[in-house]
Amino acid sequence: MQVGKPILYSYFRSSCSWRVRIALALKGIDYEMMPINLVKDGGQQFSKEFQALNPMKQVPALKIDGITIGQSLAIIEYLEETRPTPRLLPQDPKKRASVRMISDLIAGGIQPLQNLSVLKQVGQENQLTWAQNAITSGFNALERILQSTAGRYCVGDEVSMADLCLVPQVANAERFKVDLTPYPTISRINKTLLALEAFQVSHPCRQPDTPAELRA
């Protein structure tokens, strides 16, 4: 059986897709990118073809090893279990719990409240305030948690799944004009991570589907 490269369904600006792009870059996994435009044609995620692939009608989705996985953290944990180096989760269970707690705080507690489909429902005049509230509530908690867990990165001194969640969420915060002054730990870690190659090659401004005016 011929096994092709993994295929990632991604949107340049989707923070959830960016998490997986970072993971693939860090682990040196070569893949094919299939851009799904969340805005064009009423949203390409709603097409029959994409729905058949991923009933959640969301990006990212990764086709790998004969299966298709949705949900960015489920994808990242699968990559970690099947391509274990370099690590994205520490060895120690207590540190792993910190990594997952931070990742879930962002991926479950902040991002879903400010994603495209929710913002459509709150209505255009409320969108900015709604998104800002979701992010500041989450960042208030995260800044405090990081004070006990962080070293160079979110949890100690090794890049982990938590860091893969942090950077895209800070980018969302900037897009929604959230003042980051109350979050010095988040800001410091974000800056350190953005200097790493995996976070740069995966950046929204450098994707095949990045619009010309936003391209780096």
Add this chain to the structure above:
Amino acid sequence: MKQVPALKIDGITIGQSLAIIEYLEETRPTPRLLPQDPKKRASVRMISDLIAGGIQPLQNLSVLKQVGQENQLTWAQNAITSGFNALERILQSTAGRYCVGDEVSMADLCLVPQVANAERFKVDLTPYPTISRINKTLLALEAFQVSHPCRQPDTPAELRA
């Protein structure tokens, strides 16, 4: 995070239900809550994340407060039906007796409480026969009964089983 649950265990405090469950799995590995096979583990996590990240946060107390009382029911119903539409389809490929094959997993721990929320918000479950069947099977298990909201120390008298 000013949220429940939080678990104080082994000298640490963990928030976020799935992070807690994964820690319990790694430190008290039997009986398993995640299958051995990585592909099945991916299905378990995908379903768990769909519910815990994709449905519940959109219909939790603090979000419902923000949408305002007159909109709450519709808002919660929309969040749940969108999620259940996707979940019902996914379960058609993953489910056996339970969400993923024939062993209880973290996905099942997410399903039952979310179905209870669906019932609270008067969501019609007719379009979700797989979800309903699995929910019913799980509710017969002791762990799902002793942990039920109607049997807790803080269950109000009028809701107690």
